[in-house]
Amino acid sequence: MSKNHFLRSIAENDIKNGKHDYVYTRFPPEPNGYLHLGHAKSICLNFGMASDLGGKCNLRFDDTNPEKEDEEYAESIRQSVEWLGFQWDKLCYASDYYDQLYTFAVQLISKGVAYVDELNAEQMREYRGTLTEPGKNSPYRDRSIEENLDLFTRMKAGEFEEGKYTLRAKIDMSSPNITLRDPILYRIRYATHYRAGDKWCIYPMYDFTHCISDALEGITHSFCTLEFQDNRALYDWVLEHIDLQENLNGEKGKLMPRQIEFGRSNLEYTIASKRKLIQLVNEGHVSGWDDPRLTTLVGLKRRGYTPKSIRDFCEEIGVTKKDSVIEMTVLENAIRHDLEASAKRVFGVLKPLKVVITNYPKGESETFTVKNHPKDDDMGTREIPFAREVYIDHDDFMMDPPKKFFRLGPGREVRLRYGYAITCNEVIQDDQGNVLELRCTYDPLTAKGQTADGRKIKGIIHWVSADHALDAEVRVYDRLYTDPNPGASDDFISLLNPDSLKVYPDAKLEPSLAEGRQNDRYQFERVGYFCFDEKDNSASKLVMNRTVSLRDTWAKVSK
RNA sequence: UGGGGUGUCGCCAAGUGGCCUAAGGCACCGGAUUUUGAUUCCGGCAUUCGAAGGUUCGAAUCCUUCCACCCCAGCCA
Numbered sequence: 063m064s065k066n067h068f069l070r071s072i073a074e075n076d077i078k079n080g081k082h083d084y085v086y087t088r089f090p091p092e093p094n095g096y097l098h099l100g101h102a103k104s105i106c107l108n109f110g111m112a113s114d115l116g117g118k119c120n121l122r123f124d125d126t127n128p129e130k131e132d133e134e135y136a137e138s139i140r141q142s143v144e145w146l147g148f149q150w151d152k153l154c155y156a157s158d159y160y161d162q163l164y165t166f167a168v169q170l171i172s173k174g175v176a177y178v179d180e181l182n183a184e185q186m187r188e189y190r191g192t193l194t195e196p197g198k199n200s201p202y203r204d205r206s207i208e209e210n211l212d213l214f215t216r217m218k219a220g221e222f223e224e225g226k227y228t229l230r231a232k233i234d235m236s237s238p239n240i241t242l243r244d245p246i247l248y249r250i251r252y253a254t255h256y257r258a259g260d261k262w263c264i265y266p267m268y269d270f271t272h273c274i275s276d277a278l279e280g281i282t283h284s285f286c287t288l289e290f291q292d293n294r295a296l297y298d299w300v301l302e303h304i305d306l307q308e309n310l311n312g313e314k315g316k317l318m319p320r321q322i323e324f325g326r327s328n329l330e331y332t333i334a335s336k337r338k339l340i341q342l343v344n345e346g347h348v349s350g351w352d353d354p355r356l357t358t359l360v361g362l363k364r365r366g367y368t369p370k371s372i373r374d375f376c377e378e379i380g381v382t383k384k385d386s387v388i389e390m391t392v393l394e395n396a397i398r399h400d401l402e403a404s405a406k407r408v409f410g411v412l413k414p415l416k417v418v419i420t421n422y423p424k425g426e427s428e429t430f431t432v433k434n435h436p437k438d439d440d441m442g443t444r445e446i447p448f449a450r451e452v453y454i455d456h457d458d459f460m461m462d463p464p465k466k467f468f469r470l471g472p473g474r475e476v477r478l479r480y481g482y483a484i485t486c487n488e489v490i491q492d493d494q495g496n497v498l499e500l501r502c503t504y505d506p507l508t509a510k511g512q513t514a515d516g517r518k519i520k521g522i523i524h525w526v527s528a529d530h531a532l533d534a535e536v537r538v539y540d541r542l543y544t545d546p547n548p549g550a551s552d553d554f555i556s557l558l559n560p561d562s563l564k565v566y567p568d569a570k571l572e573p574s575l576a577e578g579r580q581n582d583r584y585q586f587e588r589v590g591y592f593c594f595d596e597k598d599n600s601a602s603k604l605v606m607n608r609t610v611s612l613r614d615t616w617a618k619v620s621k
Numbered sequence: 622u623g624g625g626g627u628g629u630c631g632c633c634a635a636g637u638g639g640c641c642u643a644a645g646g647c648a649c650c651g652g653a654u655u656u657u658g659a660u661u662c663c664g665g666c667a668u669u670c671g672a673a674g675g676u677u678c679g680a681a682u683c684c685u686u687c688c689a690c691c692c693c694a695g696c697c698a
Binding site: 271387585 | 622623624625626627628631632633634635645646647648655656657658659660661690691692693694695696697698
């Protein structure tokens with residue numbers, strides 16, 4: 063159940079007051095890039111509100127710029143919306159409305175509120191005025207309706223070169239709202255559209271297209287971000303001036319969707335700008351749009367984030383009219399919360415350190431039956447083998463440990479979780495003093511968490527039997543940037559975190575992972591949550607990604 | 622400087638004249654339980670709501686002024 067916020071209140075009131083019988087929303091991406099966390103907020107808002115209030119939500123591609131859009135993006139967007147767990151009522155494309163849009167443009171010309179201009183881009187900028195000075199009318203503003211109609215028809219017919227003419231709304235060149243200074247409605251562009259092909263050489267602008275698309279689809283509430291607040295006046299102007307008697311659903315009468323704006327949310331240490339994302343991909347700073355360090359939806363998916371965790375995150379950050387900067391821990395908390403309840407526990411050793419248990423008989427082994435989840439018995443149990451040689455993590459051993467280090471050190475005793483307590487008797491090092499191997503003895507009377515003399519063993523570490531272990535490559539990710547707001551810098555490339563990816567090529571995993579399915583999520587006990595990499599994992603080579611670490615109080619204490 | 626917005630705890634965010642000496646989440650700090658230094662659990666964490674005035678018996682909520690920040694001058698969306 064999603065939270066209350068001002069947009070929801072508006073929608074609920076509109077139903078309560080009888081303004082609408084239902085809510086109809088839409089998520090309107092332009093297929094010119096991959097979806098990221100910012101879009102997830104909009105998706106959850108639009109689809110979530112529709113389903114919460116018993117309404118509908120369309121997925122509509124705002125595809126009016128043939129030069130930037132591509133089917134590859136559209137396909138990915140459809141998949142990401144579905145992956146997030148939402149179903150659209152209708153799958154729509156603004157490009158499917160090009161004929162209607164053209165008709166409405168002709169209508170505006172006929173009413174004398176749109177004209178064909180032939181100022182070039184530079185002149186138009188001059189005529190537009192500035193923030194503080196009013197603009198001035200184009201010398202072509204007062205053509206006759208007949209001439210405008212003729213010119214517009216010929217624009218469509220391809221008689222003019224690109225940039226020669228534009229269709230403009232005749233509003234007010236001295237408006238303090240610059241959006242209203244005779245905005246362009248159509249421009250000439252000889253580009254092949256990824257869906258419409260070469261049918262058109264004139265393309266409608268966003269401000270003209272979006273409001274009409276909403277009206278055609280019977281959208282009741284058109285949510286968008288804050289930067290479109292000024293555009294709302296134009297949104298309303300266009301809908302006031304066109305003559306739409308019946309929408310695509312057969313509903314009749316003056317149908318006015320309402321645009322309402324909300325604030326964007328940015329995540330610390332990330333970048334959302336499509337331009338910058340493209341640069342990261344193209345220059346090879348990341349492996350692709352689905353690099354697990356990116357907060358694109360495909361990246362988060364590959365990283366191991368669940369759709370639920372992202373929906374929860376979006377609910378948690380709320381919806382207001384304020385642009386916000388969200389701390390990374392909020393996202394991490396969302397995925398930890400989901401995986402804590404659902405992930406199977408297993409043992410995985412990222413930096414293996416061999417331990418030989420000298421008093422355990424050679425060639426023998428035994429298995430321990432352990433729970434897959436400490437609190438959820440329904441998740442069952444599994445067997446883990448134990449033998450004379452095991453691997454523990456290098457981080458769980460210190461040559462000269464401080465008093466609060468509850469792990470292994472020379473002469474110290476720890477429990478191998480679910481197994482026996484071992485004591486470190488000997489440390490084998492190389493010439494440089496690197497620890498190569500440990501020689502330990504185990505206490506046979508310490509199985510099942512017991513000790514014969516009642517002594518408490520504070521330290522508990524994870525391990526995996528050397529002979530039974532699976533080899534794997536484990537990838538550990540950290541934030542992509544060293545600066546919480548990399549987008550604020552022009553040189554965001556220099557802010558990249560050189561340690562954002564650490565590869566552990568020789569990780570050792572417990573044998574049960576061999577039966578893992580591609581979408582399974584695991585908690586490597588005491589380490590973090592992991593998933594199989596969707597591209598590089600295979601039966602012959604296990605490749606796992608760390609989604610997020612476990613909370614690590616020790617890491618804080620030891621600093 | 623014209624227009625449009627926003628300002629409540631480190632980060633989000635409830636709250637729309639009295640039950641606010643201001644929910645909740647994240648973060649942080651204690652402490653309990655724990656064969657994960659995880660989880661869970663308990664406790665702490667804004668006498669203050671951008672600032673200053675004013676209205677009122679009473680304001681974060683109303684008024685005035687001021688300050689800060691964001692957006693708008695693409696034939697992008």
